[in-house]
Amino acid sequence: MSAPDTNVERQEDTHKPALLGIRGALIFGFAMILLMVIFTFSRGEDPSAETLIGSEAERVEGERPGAGVAIDTYAPGTNETN
Template structure:
């Protein structure tokens, strides 16, 4: 059951600041995430031939 004397316009006005704060936090979080992705892409480097991947060792065949 809903309250019989609910004023929708008053509720809209009362909830406006918290909703703006939530939207602002979502935008800020999205921009920060985008910034982290751009930062990672800008500072990454491709592996070179000397880069050791894992713990592989080369075994020389004994003749």
């Protein structure tokens, strides 16, 4: 069943503030996501030797694997390092 008195023009005028608020919230949300992506890419940098872990530390860009990076090896199943 449909509503007995459907006047779309009057309902549009009545709901205009709510629709503008929803539209504003969507624009604000998209702007925040866009700014977050731009900020993330602008702050990105190559990782340094201090931030690399495990086998990544061996592959320092521009150097041969393992050059200048000390890696502490361990025996699996123990807490002892070599």
